[in-house]
Structures are given as structure tokens and as C-alpha cells.
Amino acid sequence: MLLLVGAEAQAQPSTTREQRQRPLTVTGNPAEPPHEIRVAKGVITVLRTDTPIKRDAIEVDGRGTRITVDVGDSSIILEPLLELGSAERLVLRVPFADGHAPAQAVFVLMPSPSDVDTRIDVVRRVLPDPACQAPAAPCAAVTSADAVTSGLIDDSGVQTGAVPSFIDTASGFESQEGVFYRAWNWVLVEVEVIPPSGHPSWRPTRAMVTSKTGSAVPVRAMKAEPSQRSPGRGVRVFVEMDVPAPTAGLEFVLQLHGGADAPSLSIPTVKLPPAKEDKR
Incomplete structure (x- = not known):
């Protein structure tokens, strides 16, 4: 969390690109193309996820040579070291840590002459349990225990x-x-x-x-x-x-x-x- 706060507080270099902050929903639909994230040299892009991620399993094309990556429990901080070519695409794979589907999110890092994403709030739409789709298998109602174990509610209360x-x-x-x-x-x-x-x-x-x-x-x-x-x-x-x-x-x-x-x-x-x- 300190890593994320420090990155967001860090001054961004001046740029003519419009800086965007936006939510992004991940569904895991196989027909859904990778989500595009617009990046630029010298500009920090922060991804915040509503689900813990596998920090050691993050995959990024060009890591260390074309882009720096810092990973927290639910945050990813990206900064390109070079301007990407107009047709260049870097793939970012983010596996989630809780074992539910979708198991990972896939993004494509790309340049844009007009705008750059500085913060993206990633919301994962958890797919329903296949057993709950069977006509003869009713799903149990969500309980207060479910809310606690899922992290929606903790000891700080509501x-x-x-x-x-x-x-x-x-x-x-x-x-x-x-x-x-x-x-x-x-x-x-x-x-x-x-x-x-x-x-x-x-x-x-x-x-x-x-x-x-x-x-x-x-x-x-x-x-x-x-x-x-x-x-x-x-x-x-x-x-x-x-x-x-x-x-x-x-x-x-x-x-x-x-x-x-x-x-x-x-x-x-x-x-x-x-x-x-x-x-x-």
C-alpha cells in the first residue's frame, strides 16, 4: 500500500497527452480481446485491482528493458523506459490469487499520441460456479460469512x-x-x-x-x-x-x-x- 501511495503522489512529467483515470471490468470471456492500456515514456501508470494478485507470477513483455514494473498485493505500477513504436504492443498478464474464475487478466500496453492512462481501477467480475448453472442444483444464498471471507467486510465494519x-x-x-x-x-x-x-x-x-x-x-x-x-x-x-x-x-x-x-x-x-x- 505504501508503494502505491508513493507512486501516485510522485509528480508526473509534463506531457501533451490527456491523462486518463478510469475503471475497467475483467470478465474472463474467451471472446473478449485483451484490454488496451495506453502508456507513455516517463509517465507512471497505476493499476489497482479489487482482488489480490500473484505478485511473483506477473508477466510483462520487455520487463526491465522497455518497461519497469513494481507489484504490490493488489497494485501494479508501470513506467515505460522508452517510447513504444506506433505498432508496438507489450502483453501484461495478471494472475489472481484466490483461485476463482477468471484466473487472470490480460492487457495490451500500447502507445497513443493523444492520451495516456495514469490510473486504472480493475474490477474482476467473478464467474458463477458451474454447479450453480445446473437446473437441479440451486445456489446457496450469500451469507455474512461469505461477505467476510471474500474481503467485502472486515473487522473495521460498515x-x-x-x-x-x-x-x-x-x-x-x-x-x-x-x-x-x-x-x-x-x-x-x-x-x-x-x-x-x-x-x-x-x-x-x-x-x-x-x-x-x-x-x-x-x-x-x-x-x-x-x-x-x-x-x-x-x-x-x-x-x-x-x-x-x-x-x-x-x-x-x-x-x-x-x-x-x-x-x-x-x-x-x-x-x-x-x-x-x-x-x-
């Missing part, structure tokens, strides 16, 4: 709090009082949304979270389902995100984007408590 209701008079949206859950490495926001009367089938297609200081918080996943509180019109929305950096502050705007030609909603009232002291 903080909860209310998200105040909000009415956007301009768009006609209403969000009823919601709740947030904050653990040591994730935050989940749950809100009930009542869309405008002219959009009875509205559903969000994308979520963004931005701090009042302007920092974007990577969103890991979003789920929307019919509301039990307001059946027929309401939408229950869950947004899972990374824990915000301390510099982002504690006040955030949650943006829920509708699909094509559908309105969007911005909820400016998401306020998190300070993080608990890390007991790990």
Missing part, C-alpha cells in the same frame, strides 16, 4: 447513513431518502428515484460520482430494479464505487444518466462520514 431526499423541479425528478454503506474498500449508495410523469419506464443506464472539489470517483457497478416503496413508477438504484481519496472531501454529486433521448438526474446531497481508523 458505516451507514442517510442520503437526504431531493427534488429537481426543473426536470421533474424526485429522489426519496436513501442510504449509504461505507466499508474499508467500497462504498454503496442506494436511492429510490421517481422519474417525471412523461417517462414512466425510465431507467438509468450509467452512473457517475463527482466530489464537490471536482474529483471523479470510479464507479464499479450499478443496478436498477423496480421500487417496492413506490410500485409502478419508482426505481431502486444501487451504485457501488471505490472509497474516495481523502483529497476528494466528503460531499458528492451522484449523476444518473438516462438512455438515448431520456433525461438524467443529479443528486447533490450525498455526504459520507470520515473514514474509520484502519485496524488492519
Whole structure:
């Protein structure tokens, strides 16, 4: 963790390329091509994974000659020593340590004249157990023990709090009082949304979270389902995100984007408590 913090704090050299920070989901689908990561000489690229990795099994083309690599328990820090050729591709293989599928993630490091990835938050979508796919083999419900052994919850616990209701008079949206859950490495926001009367089938297609200081918080996943509180019109929305950096502050705007030609909603009232002291 100290390695990662030090790398992210290190000053980046000036470059005309746009510096990008983004989430990236790994599914393990054989038909899915390797994920592209854009790198540049003298610019540090940090990959953070939500799953522990096998540090000694990381494979990178050109390691030590064309690119330097530092590996932590759930982070990889890359810095090209030379500018890659326009057609040059370096393969990065990252095996995961927990034995679940997908067993590894494969990336292709490549140059770009316009932008460079400085931070990527890698989210692994764990594939379901094949036994659970059989019609006669029902899957057991997720228990609190599962949450602990998977690392979702540890002895630092989960903080909860209310998200105040909000009415956007301009768009006609209403969000009823919601709740947030904050653990040591994730935050989940749950809100009930009542869309405008002219959009009875509205559903969000994308979520963004931005701090009042302007920092974007990577969103890991979003789920929307019919509301039990307001059946027929309401939408229950869950947004899972990374824990915000301390510099982002504690006040955030949650943006829920509708699909094509559908309105969007911005909820400016998401306020998190300070993080608990890390007991790990």
C-alpha cells in the first residue's frame, strides 16, 4: 500500500497527452480481446485491482528493458523506459490469487499520441460456479460469512447513513431518502428515484460520482430494479464505487444518466462520514 501511495503522489512529467483515470471490468470471456492500456515514456501508470494478485507470477513483455514494473498485493505500477513504436504492443498478464474464475487478466500496453492512462481501477467480475448453472442444483444464498471471507467486510465494519431526499423541479425528478454503506474498500449508495410523469419506464443506464472539489470517483457497478416503496413508477438504484481519496472531501454529486433521448438526474446531497481508523 505504501508503494502505491508513493507512486501516485510522485509528480508526473509534463506531457501533451490527456491523462486518463478510469475503471475497467475483467470478465474472463474467451471472446473478449485483451484490454488496451495506453502508456507513455516517463509517465507512471497505476493499476489497482479489487482482488489480490500473484505478485511473483506477473508477466510483462520487455520487463526491465522497455518497461519497469513494481507489484504490490493488489497494485501494479508501470513506467515505460522508452517510447513504444506506433505498432508496438507489450502483453501484461495478471494472475489472481484466490483461485476463482477468471484466473487472470490480460492487457495490451500500447502507445497513443493523444492520451495516456495514469490510473486504472480493475474490477474482476467473478464467474458463477458451474454447479450453480445446473437446473437441479440451486445456489446457496450469500451469507455474512461469505461477505467476510471474500474481503467485502472486515473487522473495521460498515458505516451507514442517510442520503437526504431531493427534488429537481426543473426536470421533474424526485429522489426519496436513501442510504449509504461505507466499508474499508467500497462504498454503496442506494436511492429510490421517481422519474417525471412523461417517462414512466425510465431507467438509468450509467452512473457517475463527482466530489464537490471536482474529483471523479470510479464507479464499479450499478443496478436498477423496480421500487417496492413506490410500485409502478419508482426505481431502486444501487451504485457501488471505490472509497474516495481523502483529497476528494466528503460531499458528492451522484449523476444518473438516462438512455438515448431520456433525461438524467443529479443528486447533490450525498455526504459520507470520515473514514474509520484502519485496524488492519
